[in-house]
Amino acid sequence: MRMRRKKHGDERREALSHLLIDAAALTPGQARGFFTDPAKPLMLEIGCGKGDFVIGMAKKHPEWNFLAMERVPDVILCAMEKCSAENPSAAGEASLPPDNIRFCIANANALTEYFAPGEIDGIYLNFSDPWPKSGHEKRRLTYGSFLAQYRTVMDAGRTVTFKTDNRGLFDYSLLSFEANGWTCEDVTYDLHNSIWNADNVVTEYERNFSEKGFSINRVVAYAPKTNPDVLPVIPKPDRTDADSVQTDTDCVTVEKTNKM
Numbered sequence: 001m002r003m004r005r006k007k008h009g010d011e012r013r014e015a016l017s018h019l020l021i022d023a024a025a026l027t028p029g030q031a032r033g034f035f036t037d038p039a040k041p042l043m044l045e046i047g048c049g050k051g052d053f054v055i056g057m058a059k060k061h062p063e064w065n066f067l068a069m070e071r072v073p074d075v076i077l078c079a080m081e082k083c084s085a086e087n088p089s090a091a092g093e094a095s096l097p098p099d100n101i102r103f104c105i106a107n108a109n110a111l112t113e114y115f116a117p118g119e120i121d122g123i124y125l126n127f128s129d130p131w132p133k134s135g136h137e138k139r140r141l142t143y144g145s146f147l148a149q150y151r152t153v154m155d156a157g158r159t160v161t162f163k164t165d166n167r168g169l170f171d172y173s174l175l176s177f178e179a180n181g182w183t184c185e186d187v188t189y190d191l192h193n194s195i196w197n198a199d200n201v202v203t204e205y206e207r208n209f210s211e212k213g214f215s216i217n218r219v220v221a222y223a224p225k226t227n228p229d230v231l232p233v234i235p236k237p238d239r240t241d242a243d244s245v246q247t248d249t250d251c252v253t254v255e256k257t258n259k260m
């Protein structure tokens with residue numbers, strides 16, 4: 001996400017340091033200790049942007065802790081300021097609500113340096129950058145090397161919940177999850193007109209794209225027992241958007257296809 005540099009960004013982040021985990025202090029096994037109640041399950045959002053999703057989820061699920069990771073400091077500042085504004089009295093007092101959100105400026109390509117095996121209970125990827133050029137496949141947050149890290153920091157059976165408006169990235173991601181041993185469930189190509197909409201917490205990009213008429217794709221992928229020994233090659237999805245749009249139902253089962 002590109003944004004104009006924020007004035008006094010460092011000072012403004014410092015003022016909200018009770019919400020921010022220093023990436024240097026985030027070492028395997030330590031994450032839960034940054035929350036008021038370390039016993040709660042720990043959910044990770046990667047690429048939290050301006051924070052609408054994680055703030056909404058933290059309010060909806062006070063029984064979970066949420067760590068919002070974002071690599072752009074000025075973007076995470078927006079999220080932190082929004083979070084703090086939810087309860088101005090909480091400024092500087094980590095024990096007051098929202099006490100189940102923390103932010104961290106970090107790149108998700110080093111997740112296993114931040115978290116111990118099995119430390120994370122669920123991962124959310126929302127409107128991840130699509131990196132459409134095939135030469136940039138390794139940068140996609142659903143590329144095999146990222147999935148392998150997700151599986152390492154989460155136990156088998158834990159989930160990655162992935163939403164995007166981008167059909168090409170979505171189709172690629174379904175293939176990548178399955179080729180890497182993950183099980184895709186609750187797949188929809190039109191989340192907002194699906195049975196899952198009532199539970200959906202909308203992100204900034206999601207609001208923007210759905211207002212422009214784009215439908216939202218969503219999958220819940222379950223982590224496999226083990227990571228593959230070798231990263232599988234993911235073929236280019238052969239379905240075009242027009243081929244694969246579901247007109248009769250919004251909920252579909254992912255079919256495994258050998259057609260590449």
Ligand SMILES: C[S@@+](CC[C@H](N)C(=O)[O-])C[C@H]1O[C@@H](n2cnc3c(N)ncnc32)[C@H](O)[C@@H]1O
Binds near residue numbers: 046047204205
């Ligand atoms: C397209 S924006 C979506 C923002 C938000 N999730 C939403 O749905 O509105 C993607 C965000 O992910 C962040 N991001 C991309 N790759 C990342 C990575 N490897 N680690 C951390 N954040 C990343 C970007 O900086 C950007 O803010």
